[in-house]
Every structure is written in structure tokens, then in C-alpha cells.
Amino acid sequence: MSLKNLYYIYTISDSIGETNGRIARAAANQFDEREYIIKNYPFVLDVKLAEYVVDEAAEHSSIVIFTTVIAEIRKAIIARCKQYGIKYIDVMEPTLAVFESHLNEKSRNEPGATHRLDANYFRRIDAIEFAVKYDDGKDPRGLKKADVVIIGVSRTSKTPLSMYMANNHYKAANVPIVPGVPLPAELYQVDRKKIVGLVTSPQKLSEIRQERLRAMGLGAQANYASLERIIEELEYADGIMKKLGCPVIDVSNKAIEETASVIIEMIKKKNEEEV
Template sequence: MTASNMTHVYVLSDSVGETAELVARAAISQFDTDHVTTTRVPYVDDRTVVDEVIEKARATSGVIVFTIVLPEIRHYLLDEASQKDVPVYDILTPLLNILETKIDAPPKNETGLLYTLDEDYFKKVEAIEFAVKYDDGRDPRGVLRADVVLVGVSRTSKTPLSQYLAHKRLKVANVPLVPEVDPPEELFSIPADRVIGLKISPEKLNGVRIERLKALGLKEQANYATFQRIEEELTHAQSVMDRIGCKVIDVSERAVEETANLIYQAVQKR
């Protein structure tokens, strides 16, 4: 493929540029071709960068897509591109103009407002880091600090549930229940309504574990996936959950999102 056969899309932004690039890629995806390249140019805040990109676009017969809110840079880009006969697409201005009329107030014209680090953002990051740190029972101290603790046998989606709930700003610890390992005493020292047990049918768990073994390149006959081992683990897990007195959710036929919503609702009611 020669350069002359490629369509070059230059994505400009006075911030990160993710929004503009997503729009460009969404449009490109509507065409059955691999002959389009995108180049993102973030933090455009002076005319020199604009001149450089326009020259590249003109040399490659390219297209410029942009989300620039700084008026002086935006106007300069539009004027220069028009003079150099370079196609441009302004993503934000048409919508800003409509909203300005409807809201009856001018836009702030400040860069990066979408990515402002507010309190909610930090809470989400903290929850995600918490879920990673206290995943798979690595540190039982997390049980005492968590908003909710998930317990269950291996392959009951404890980790993906922890991450999903972290995006809802919940600090989640999870603890695997294995017959050979005593559960941490911390599980029995916190209120039962802060613990959620995850159960699964033997048949479903057998299928999930077999697929896991295949993915790891191991034999399907490994003890990990046998019904005898599964029944032993499930019986042990149920006894621990009964001892805690916690709410138990059957994940056999539920998607992670559905289970996560049930857990989130239980926490909210608490």
C-alpha cells in the first residue's frame, strides 16, 4: 500500500483529543477499508502547530478533524485550512452554538473541562486501586475497610465484580473460599450485611473451569474441574456463608452486570 492510496485524518484538540479521535474512528468504521490512518495531535494551543498540521494535510491530501474551543486557535485553523484548500470538520462548534442559544449563555471556552479531576473521579480511582490491592484475599485487612466483601469459590466472577463495582465508587474486597485454607477471621468480625456470598451450580462451574483449563493449555481432567472437587468446594463455601449469615447470590445464569447491580442495590439499602 503506497502513501498516495491512503486517506490521512489528522485529529486536533486543545485538550487530550480522545473525543475527536473517537468521532473520527466511528466515522471511519462505516467504510469497508483499511486505507485510512489517523494521527492525533493533542494540546494544540499555538498557531505553529496548526501550520504544521495544515501543511502535512495538504501534502498528503488529508482531512483535519478537531475539537478546539479556544476561539483564536479555532478561527485561525478554519481560515488557514480554507486558504490552503484543506478539508476540515469542526466537531464541537455547531453543538456549542445550539446550546448557547437554548441555554442563553456563552460557553466557557476552556480546555479540558471534560477531564477535570473532581472528587468523584478520585473516589473511583481509589475504589479501583482498593479492588486491585485486596483482590483474591491477598490482604485480610481489606475486609475490615471494604464497603462490601465478596466470598465464593474460584471462578464465581469475584474479580470482575470487584472491578465493576469499583467503577460505582464501592470499595470491594474479595476472598476465595477453599477447603484447605481457613477463611480470615476478619470475615466474622464485620457485620454480615457487608458480606455477599456467591454460589454457582456444579454443572455451570464445571463448564467454566474446563474452559479455564483449556485457556491455560492444561488437561480438562485436572482435579480442579472434577465434580467431586467442585462439590467439596461448594459444600465448604456454603458452610462458611452460613456461619457468616450473609446474603447469597446465585451467579449460575447471571451476567456480571446483573450480579453487580444486585450487590449495589443491597449496599444501597443497607
């Protein structure tokens, strides 16, 4: 990595700052051959701290991205950036201006969301606890209570997907498909529209399993990662998914977020049909 191509992205936020990070990465990924370092400053509720961050950014080749609803902090960051000649992105100001004009009302200028004990909060926490409890086929009684039941062979990302679904308030249970291990009888009793099968390419799965074996300090030559065994497992899983008549998602080239988005659309459609 040549240092010539290295640049910094400083993000300043009045709350957790995840939006800045997403925007920074989305933009940075549009430029090849550049290395960047993102420095996040969340919960900046004070003009002095905001100015300190810009001072630090001035020491490098930097872009400053900020989201704040607090007018004084916005003004301080812009003034400081102009002073140093640093390029900045003000995420919230244009957005708030559009909202103000559409709603014909001034914004409240209050930082952060209020974290009330609302129904959404409880639904999310319940869903996360549900996903943990009914992970990996641990207790088949969970299948009936789930919004979605995820099935697939080892390393098709059932657990992370269940957690991601939970974070979006959906209760997910997951059941591994292992040749020779009988599936729980409850699986055949739940609505097929609630079941989703995950499949992936044998090559991808072999890569992932080899990586897992390496992480565990085991040799990559083990049967677990062999293409022959993987193809056998995937064929067995395919038979079960056909028998269940459930939708199947190929996760080979999908991020967890994308697969989750497909499943959430499925659930929404199913719920609309039932209403």
C-alpha cells in the first residue's frame, strides 16, 4: 500500500454515527486503488469537541462527514473546515431543509433519538432472545412460534442471518440439515411459506469451511471441506427442500443483509395475503 494513496475520512455525529460510516464506505468504494481510514467520532454534543476533531483531520489528507441536528455544532464544523480548506459533507442540513419546507415547520434542533421503552424496542429484544434460544435446531418447539424457519447445511450462514432478522424484529429459528440426522417432526407441521432453504455453490461452501477449519487449527484436508462431501450434502438438502416445497435462496453471492431483505419481503407478502 502506497502512502500516497492513503486518505482519512473523519466522521462526526450527534448520536451513534452509523449513517456516516455507511455513506463514507459507499462513497469510498466507488474509487479504485485508494486506501482510506475512517475515524468515527460518535456522540459529539459539544462545539469544542467538534472543533478538536476537525483540528485532527487537518493533520491528514481528510474528508469530514458529519450528521448533526444541532445548529451550533454544524456551524462550528463548517467554519473550522473552511479555515483549513478541508472538504466536508453535511448530511443532515439539506435533508432537514427539505423536511422543513415540505412540512412548513421548523425542526426541533434536538440531538439523538429518545430511547423510550416502546413496543418496537421490546419486539427487537424479544426477537434477539428468540433467535438465540432457537438457534441451530436447539428446541423444535420454537418452529411454530417463529416468523421464519431457516434451514440449510452447515455454514450457509443460518445463525448470522437469524440474528440479522431478529435485529429487524422478526423471530427466526434455524435448523441444520445434516445427512443421517433426522429433522424434527415439527418442521413438517409448520406452514411451508414460513420455511426458507439456503443453498450455496459447492466451491463457495468449500472455501468457507476450509477457512473455518483453519480458524479451528485443523487441516484443510479434512472431509468436512471436501467438494465430494459438500456436493452430497447439498443434494440431500435439495431433496428435503423439494419435499417441503419451501422457497430456496442461493446465498453464494449475497451478503447477509441482502438475503435478509429477500426474506423480509417474503414475510410481508405472506402476511398481506393472509389479511
